[in-house]
Amino acid sequence: MRIVGLQARRGWLPALARAHVQAFGTLLPAWTVEQAEAELRMQRDDTIPCTWVAEDDTGWLGSVSLLHDDHEQIRGWSPWLASLYVRPTARGRGVGARLVRHCVAHAAQLGVPRLYLYCEAAMVPWYRALGWAPHTRLQLGPLAVTVMQIDPAPP
Template sequence: MSVVVIRPLAEVPGLAATLAAWHHAHWGHFYDPSDWSLQAATEELRDHATRRGRPTTLVALEGDAPVGSVSLVDEDAPEFTTVGDAWLASLFVRPECRGRGIGRALVRECVALAAREGVPRLWLFTPEHVDFYAALGWRDLGTATLRGHAVHLMDILPA
């Protein structure tokens, strides 16, 4: 098993379309296609690849191959803009690479990036991975409804 490293998407900008395809295949059903198309997802990640600070994306690489990613953004869902202004979003590990600690490493790197950016409080929402994030120090703030789906809001103090 080779080593996995986590890099800013800015260092491997050509991977933006690959990551967008993963994300859109996994989360596209949450959205109206006119709100979040594959093209919109790709453009968003190409924009993230232009900078190393928020909004941006980190990529887990095994050799040259992307195996996962996570984003640090200002807004993850318009419904939650009044909740918080810094979000961990779009955590994804390729199915065949799960269970090796890559997801955990991506979350930690994202929180570390937020700390370097001076973000005092970071949020996320998750439909089903509360225990995963809680084991990494995130606090469960309770449930909310997002487009008909129950999600948990969670936060962490990165600094």
């Protein structure tokens, strides 16, 4: 498995946009595949916002993004590890953990002192095992979420 910047795999933009809207559209009901694709298309690999893709010889396995803002209700914290998505056929193989570690390492290279994410309660232990700590709990649209934080180690 390799992790590459999305800009190196632009052909996967439509499929990633569809997967993101399907997975995360509950929080953003007006979000369209076209909007998701446009957002992904504008990103660069060397700054925020950026997205990485895990791949192997069969194709893309998952993705993760580093964003300044992740949801209009939580603009007080930044930046965010966001849109962690692993294709169902690739789950349980460590793809998500590798993507999270890659994103945190890149944030450290960019000098980010604190990185945030939000997740549902069932995922808190998984993120704790990767070094994240709960920051606060809040309601985002229809979901009760835990905002978690990590201080990326400097390179």
